[in-house]
Amino acid sequence: MTVYFIGAGPGDPELLTLKAQRLIAACPVCLYAGSLVPPEVVAGAPEGARVMDTAAMTLDETHAEIKAAHRRGEDVARVHSGDPSLYGAIAEQIRLLCAEGINYEIIPGVPAYAAAAAALGQELTIPGIAQSLVLTRVSMQSTAMPAGETLENFARTGATLAIHLGVRNMREIIRVLLPHYGEDCPVVVAYRVGWPDQLLIRGTLADIRAKVRAQKITRTALILVGPALGDVRDFSDSALYDPAKPHVLRPVAGVDLVEENNT
Numbered sequence: 001m002t003v004y005f006i007g008a009g010p011g012d013p014e015l016l017t018l019k020a021q022r023l024i025a026a027c028p029v030c031l032y033a034g035s036l037v038p039p040e041v042v043a044g045a046p047e048g049a050r051v052m053d054t055a056a057m058t059l060d061e062t063h064a065e066i067k068a069a070h071r072r073g074e075d076v077a078r079v080h081s082g083d084p085s086l087y088g089a090i091a092e093q094i095r096l097l098c099a100e101g102i103n104y105e106i107i108p109g110v111p112a113y114a115a116a117a118a119a120l121g122q123e124l125t126i127p128g129i130a131q132s133l134v135l136t137r138v139s140m141q142s143t144a145m146p147a148g149e150t151l152e153n154f155a156r157t158g159a160t161l162a163i164h165l166g167v168r169n170m171r172e173i174i175r176v177l178l179p180h181y182g183e184d185c186p187v188v189v190a191y192r193v194g195w196p197d198q199l200l201i202r203g204t205l206a207d208i209r210a211k212v213r214a215q216k217i218t219r220t221a222l223i224l225v226g227p228a229l230g231d232v233r234d235f236s237d238s239a240l241y242d243p244a245k246p247h248v249l250r251p252v253a254g255v256d257l258v259e260e261n262n263t
Contacts (some may be wrong), residue, residue: 003066003076003097005090006241007083007109008032011194013040015110015226023107026222027077028067031062036081036220038195045077063096070102086135087164105242111135112222116190119200130228132159138166138173155180160226167221170209177225178205186229191221202229 004023009015016024021044024030030045034053045051050069054062062078069076080088086105097104113135119126125131134154138145154161155177166173167189177185183206191199203211205225212221 001072001075001102002040003071003078003093003102003104005084005088005093005104006077006107007085007088008037008041008079008081009039009110009194010082010112010115011041011192011198011219012038012115013038013043015115015194016041017107017109017180020107020109022076024077024079026075028066028074030079031065032077032079033081034187034225037079042077042079059092059096063093066097066102067100070100081112082110083109086111104114112164112190112193115193116162116188116200116222116224119193119198120188121189124226125223126228128161128231129207129232130158130160130226132157133162135162135164137164138169151176158226160224160228163223163225166223167212168218170212170223173223174205174209181205181225181227185225185227188224188229189217189221190224191215191217195223 004027006020006023007017008020024042025044025046028046030042030049030051031054032042032051033055035055039170042051050065052065066076066078078090078093080090082088084090085108090106094104107156113124113133124133134157136149136151136154138151151161151163151173158180161177163173183204185205187203187205187208189201189203189208189212191197191201193200199215201208201211201215201217
């Protein structure tokens, strides 16, 4: 049997990959994180499948279900929100599987930052404005951040920040970012992206906290910060399609013709 760690995307069942849909529909056991994955995502599980919401379960309890499926020779769809490679808590599950010789495979999903950018209708990397995206989080009740991976250090880069698991710590986030980005820096708080009650709150470092508090958002939100999130119109075109800048698939006009004449 195989345990499939499946990225369910941000919440919209239509953002599942074809492979994810196929495996959910084929596995006799489906364990899904119900606090972040809507039931519609696993509605395609086969009739009679053992479908369990793991939101209230411990690691030992979910692993016991997997071991029982292993003894029965049944594949397991272990469904996580977003992409399981990012804050998916799959590393400790994989460690247990490896210790017991149980096969596993990871099926990627749409990450929250990508879904948020799509919902906003904009690109996060704009020439001359921002070319880097930092995916990070802040320490609260979750695992401590490693030394050096501080919000302060990332803020010094001026890159676009995608801050996970931090909406209840907005005051501290704003305090750290203000000296580096300024009060007018655009901020978006994306709440439950891909769900029917999705909410995109736009603001600046000066006013975003008040706007978030007014909506009473305390969880399931992604914070995006950076100049690229504003209504940016004054920027240079990308070199990707610039006729004056050749690349291997598009030589400078006339060069290929000269080469043909010389052969």
